[in-house]
Amino acid sequence: MTNELTHIDGLAYVIYRSSAVDHLRDEDLDDILISARARNEEKFVTGCLHYEDGMFFQWIEGPAEQLRQIIDLILKDERHRDIAVLGVGALEVRRFQDWRMRFSDRKNGSLMDWFACSEISTFDRKEYIGGVVTFLASLKV
Numbered sequence: 001m002t003n004e005l006t007h008i009d010g011l012a013y014v015i016y017r018s019s020a021v022d023h024l025r026d027e028d029l030d031d032i033l034i035s036a037r038a039r040n041e042e043k044f045v046t047g048c049l050h051y052e053d054g055m056f057f058q059w060i061e062g063p064a065e066q067l068r069q070i071i072d073l074i075l076k077d078e079r080h081r082d083i084a085v086l087g088v089g090a091l092e093v094r095r096f097q098d099w100r101m102r103f104s105d106r107k108n109g110s111l112m113d114w115f116a117c118s119e120i121s122t123f124d125r126k127e128y129i130g131g132v133v134t135f136l137a138s139l140k141v
Contacts, residue, residue, distance in 0.1 A: 004088040005064045005071070011091040012064040014071060015129060018056045018080040028079055029103075036101040045070060046094055048102040048136045052111055056080055057132055061094050087129045095137060104139045111135050 005012055029051060040046065045062030060067060075083065096102055111132065115122055120131040 004085075005068045008064040008088075008090045010064065011061065011094070012067055012089065013059060013061040013091050013095075014067055014088050015057075015059045015086045015132065016074075016083055017086060017132075018058075018083040020051070020054045020056060020080050021078065022054075024054075024079060032077075032079065033101060033103055039070065039073075040100045043070065046096045046099050046101075048096050048099060048104070048139075050104045050111060050136055050139075052106045057111060057136070059095065059133060059136055061091055061096065064090075086125070086132065095133065102136075102139075104136070108139050109135070 005014070033049070036049070040060075040062070043062060043066040045060055045066055047058060047060035047062075050057040060070060074080075114135050115131060118131060121127045122131070
């Protein structure tokens with residue numbers, strides 16, 4: 001994941017999906033958010049984390065070098081596993097510029113239900129990634 005970021009100068013994004021460990025508690029989610037928001041503020045990173053049915057979906061954006069450091073931390077975090085990078089690339093404009101780490105969960109909206117009602121193909125990687133980003137951006141948090 002970080003190898004793809006080495007070829008990007010300036011603003012970049014990473015979007016990934018992972019599974020939460022079975023014993024994840026509300027306190028763990030709170031800890032993730034508190035530490036992510038503090039770290040992101042320090043590193044000029046913004047983004048959105050959605051948690052639903054034991055799955056994390058996260059979009060993070062910022063300076064490519066800072067994202068490499070954060071991704072390395074995420075890969076070592078034992079609170080989630082099975083990390084699947086959905087996309088990495090350069091950005092011209094931030095999507096979540098006002099959010100050090102926006103958080104949503106099923107109470108704010110269900111990504112799975114959203115996909116079920118959409119015409120987006122979850123089998124087409126580009127459509128799937130676009131669908132996740134559209135869903136995250138549409139949430140009223």
